[in-house]
Amino acid sequence: MQRLIAPTEYRHLRAIGVARVVGGIVAAAVGILCLSHSASGWAAFFLGVAVLDLAAGYWELAIARSADYRKAFGRQP
DSSP: OTTTSOHHHHHTHHHHHHHHHHHHHHHHHHHHHHHHTTOHHHHHHHHHHHHHHHHHHHHHHHHHHHHHHHHHTTOOO
């Protein structure tokens, strides 16, 4: 996984993952706000960004949990 993720991101993977999830939640809130004002084009944009941010954040947090598990139980590759 280290080759897929930028080195600076990989060193702080949990923080970057949490930041992406928070950004996804904010983008979803803005998308819902746009829907309430009948701006469907902007709503689609922000909801699409939210989906991508939430998926990337979940993926990065899953990698961080996996790395913590390997360290805790001595299973270093």
